[in-house]
Amino acid sequence: MLELAILGLLHESPMHGYELRKQLTTKLGAFRFAISYGSLYPTLRRLQSDGWITEGAPPANAPAGTDEVPLLTSKRGRVVYTITAEGKERFQELLSAAGPETYDSEAGFGVHFAFFARTDPATRLRILEGRRRRVEERREGMRDVLSRAAERLDAYTLELQRHGLDACEREVRWLEELIANERNGTTPQPPSAQDPERSS
Amino acid sequence: MLELAILGLLHESPMHGYELRKQLTTKLGAFRFAISYGSLYPTLRRLQSDGWITEGAPPANAPAGTDEVPLLTSKRGRVVYTITAEGKERFQELLSAAGPETYDSEAGFGVHFAFFARTDPATRLRILEGRRRRVEERREGMRDVLSRAAERLDAYTLELQRHGLDACEREVRWLEELIANERNGTTPQPPSAQDPERSS
């Protein structure tokens, strides 16, 4: 999961670890708060040994007197990571992958979704529908619990189930909206933004 | 986290691994789908070596001719786990703990919440308020992203943020309701259940 996220960010611009973590946090903030350095650095080393990224500033000897890279604080003891050509291929390959790991975990789905702008439409649709299926299964499970085993559970457990069920129903509705948009060929919200009654 | 969950379930009744996993799945289904055996069995062994649980049916030589335990399929190659007196103390100790690990992760909060019926009111309140604080922080983070960096993000990333923000706002409202109930001394929903307009 981290692999895809890192390659995606380095695809936009070279960066060092600290900056990478911050970007990761804002871009994926909806699904996880912050990525741990205990995950980040080992993953960076793995990506490096796999040849997807390289260590060291890319235009160290700049062709023209430019810092095309908007100088992302490459000062001090920095180690700047740059994606390689193979890394870009790898990124595309991971982007198109739509296996169970893409639907099952919040994080997995979130990362893929965050890069939807660079994913081809067919894959987008497959991922959204796969995700919807999983969430629906989850929802059915909770409905069963609530209808069949309600009397055997205490009030708090029940309330937890209700809240979970509500969240699932909401996510399914969200996904259906997105799927409809995909089929129409419209991008998510920007056209239909700020319509008067979104919450009801 | 698993430790608390397992002790809590074994507190209700002795069980073997398979059954334990099923109960875990339904009781915590709102926050995680299923616990992996790769977590369950090692944890059971740890709990055993710590003395919180013992292996083997508890009323093997039943005092009176009873299966007080509602015969939870203790057939075949089963290994039935039973909580010890020390385990019960440990359970109470974990129940009262309300550190960061209790608020931060979905799973951590979910497990504690699932056993609220056996948690003392003061701890319940502390946990709910701690959780609310975390979710509010998360919410503020996403609001900042949406207001300050909106133009730098693509439509999909934006939509992800919006959805995340919505979920946070919803959870905060849910928590506030629960907190209000706690202060009134009312149990969650059962009194106010099936009021006509819950969703709006």
Added chain:
DNA sequence: CGTTCGATGTATCGGCCCGATACATCGGGC
């Protein structure tokens, strides 16, 4: 009556990721 198949049941292994921790350096405020 035999076989197959799905539910029940126990267990391990490699790997991802997290939280805690340890440093070291820079810029600015007191």
Added chain:
DNA sequence: GCCCGATGTATCGGGCCGATACATCGAACG
């Protein structure tokens, strides 16, 4: 002149997951 908070790199132990491997029981099907 000194300290402190933001920046920055890095490791270690441990929890939990997904895949996998078995083995047994009951029922269905030929």
